[in-house]
Amino acid sequence: MGNPNSQLETTDTNDSTSFLSILITTFSTIFLAELADKTQLATLILSAQSGRPLIIFIGAALALITTSLLGVLIGRWIANNLPRQRFTVLSGVIMLGLGTYLVTQGFIDFMQK
Numbered sequence: 001m002g003n004p005n006s007q008l009e010t011t012d013t014n015d016s017t018s019f020l021s022i023l024i025t026t027f028s029t030i031f032l033a034e035l036a037d038k039t040q041l042a043t044l045i046l047s048a049q050s051g052r053p054l055i056i057f058i059g060a061a062l063a064l065i066t067t068s069l070l071g072v073l074i075g076r077w078i079a080n081n082l083p084r085q086r087f088t089v090l091s092g093v094i095m096l097g098l099g100t101y102l103v104t105q106g107f108i109d110f111m112q113k
Helices: 004-034 038-050 053-081 084-112
Strands: none
Touching: 038 053, 053 084
């Protein structure tokens, strides 16, 4: 018989790898999505106008934490209440709709200039 602790060690290793993988994926996805978006630009402008970058940083960080918490809580509710396939299709349709809207708006803005 094998060592009973070896299975526990394998599980712990898989959990820590999974944790680290999810953490890195989440950080890099959100970090790249937030670069040069409206929130970052608003934070930049508020910091420049107020001359109080630490207070602006704290306010912006709290706002981002709060919106992230809402996203996690709503995502958890969706995961518990909608079948995965239906959610996947629904989120795909929403993303396609948003993409179409943004491309249309960009095209309209381009044509007006």
